[in-house]
Amino acid sequence: MTHEPVTAAGQAIVIEIGGIPIQVRSESPEFLRMLEERYAGFLNGEAHPVFEFDVELVQPRRISEEDDVVVSFDSGRWLIERGDFRAEWEPETRRGKIIQSANPYSIDSVLRIVHTLVLAREGGLLVHAASAVRNGKAFLFAGVSEAGKTTISRLAPSDVTLLTDEISYLRRDGGRDGNGYAAYGTPFAGELARAGENVKAPLAALYLLRKGTENTIEPVRPNDAARMLLENVLFFACDPDLVGMVFDAACELVQHVPVYRLTFFPDARVWELIG
Numbered sequence: 001m002t003h004e005p006v007t008a009a010g011q012a013i014v015i016e017i018g019g020i021p022i023q024v025r026s027e028s029p030e031f032l033r034m035l036e037e038r039y040a041g042f043l044n045g046e047a048h049p050v051f052e053f054d055v056e057l058v059q060p061r062r063i064s065e066e067d068d069v070v071v072s073f074d075s076g077r078w079l080i081e082r083g084d085f086r087a088e089w090e091p092e093t094r095r096g097k098i099i100q101s102a103n104p105y106s107i108d109s110v111l112r113i114v115h116t117l118v119l120a121r122e123g124g125l126l127v128h129a130a131s132a133v134r135n136g137k138a139f140l141f142a143g144v145s146e147a148g149k150t151t152i153s154r155l156a157p158s159d160v161t162l163l164t165d166e167i168s169y170l171r172r173d174g175g176r177d178g179n180g181y182a183a184y185g186t187p188f189a190g191e192l193a194r195a196g197e198n199v200k201a202p203l204a205a206l207y208l209l210r211k212g213t214e215n216t217i218e219p220v221r222p223n224d225a226a227r228m229l230l231e232n233v234l235f236f237a238c239d240p241d242l243v244g245m246v247f248d249a250a251c252e253l254v255q256h257v258p259v260y261r262l263t264f265f266p267d268a269r270v271w272e273l274i275g
Contacts, residue, residue, distance in 0.1 A: 011025070011026065011027075011032055012025040012032075013032055013035060013039075013043055014043065014045055014047050015042055015111065016042055016043070016044040017042055017186055018115060018119075018124075018169040018184045019171070019200070020115065020118060021044055021048065022049055022053065022111065022114070023052040024055060024107065025052065025053065025055065026054075028057055034103075034104055038104040038108070038187070039195075040195070041187070042195070052094065053087075053089070053096040053097065053098055054095075054096070054097045054098070055100065055107065056098070056099045057100065057101065057102050058101055059101065060101040060103075061101070062083050063083065063099055063100065064081040064082055064084075064086050066083060067082070067083055068082065069082045069109065070082070071113055071117075071237040071238070072237070076092060077089060077090045078090075078091070078114075082109065084100060084106050085098060085099060085107075085109070085110065086099045086100075087099070089117075091117075096114075112126065112167070112188065113236055116234055119170075120235065120237075120242045120246050122172060123172045123249045123252060124170050124171040124181075125170045125229075125246070125253065126167060126168070126169060126170075127140065127142055127168045127170060127232050128142065128143075128144075128166070128167060129141055129142035129143070129149060129164075129232055130149040130150070130153045130164060130168065131168040132153065132156055132160045132163055133160065133197075133199065134160045134161075136201060137275065138163065138183035138201040138204060139203075139204060139207065139274055140170070140183060140203060140205070140206045141153075141262070142206060142207070142209065142228070143208060143210070144231070147210060147211070148210070150190050150191040150192055151211075152264065152270065155266065155267065155271060156271060157271055160271070161197050163183055163196040163197060163199070164185060164188060164195075165192045166189055166191075167190075168183060169183065169184040169185075169186050170183055170203060170253070180203070180256070181202070181253060181256070181257060182201065183200060183201060184198075185197045185198045203257055204257075204258075204275075205257065205258045205259070205260060206258070206260070208220060208225070208229075208260070208262065209264070210261065210263045210264075211263070212263035212264065212265060213265055214265055215269060215270050215272075216261075216264075217261070217262055217273055218260060218263075219258070219260055220259045220260060220261050222251075222254045225254040226251045226254045229254060230246075
């Protein structure tokens with residue numbers, strides 16, 4: 001990939017998610033203002049970016065023939081494409097380029113995918129789950145659509161800080177025994193349509209959600225927990241090595257973080273069992 005030099009008109013913002021600052025550069029001030037609004041709370045102009053992306057804006061049109069996201073690796077670069085965008089990223093140079101129209105949704109997808117690729121190599125995960133902080137500890141609520149992620153987020157009491165109601169960000173974070181994990185807030189919102197808080201906390205428990213007629217919590221064995229967690233992990237690349245790393249990361253996490261099946265009736269009393 002070749003990279004044009006930055007002109008005097010070029011402007012950039014730095015979006016920091018999960019403690020990883022990524023610079024996004026564009027010649028369009030209007031587009032950057034749109035992103036500033038979209039990622040408000042996750043901007044860090046003082047951070048030195050780990051990766052840099054140049055965005056080339058085009059008129060709204062079909063950019064790729066792919067309906068679903070396709071992620072592939074070729075000649076030292078990742079190729080990421082869907083009908084509304086095409087992106088390239090070179091991990092070695094830490095540079096990338098995105099071709100898309102002036103909307104925040106295409107770059108949102110690119111950022112998620114890039115983060116999954118980074119996390120795979122360090123034992124972290126992006127999970128289809130809500131997460132929240134209470135009493136200094138983070139709790140993850142995973143489940144398929146309609147399992148109750150948005151519901152349990154909406155029912156959270158005032159002493160709970162919501163990290164996300166849709167996509168949770170987990171990284172290895174040491175801890176007292178060296179096997180801890182941290183959950184980070186993300187701007188990736190679900191039905192609540194609002195970004196999470198840009199904070200992190202040690203992960204204390206993972207709850208696998210299911211709606212029912214009463215509130216119950218049951219421990220889940222690690223083998224079953226790993227399988228159910230993997231059903232909710234976001235990962236798009238068909239790379240055997242990275243897929244193996246994601247599998248290992250999920251198996252490792254459930255060995256060190258308690259996992260429970262949380263069956264709940266959708267009212268605020270469920271939070272009496274959490275934290």
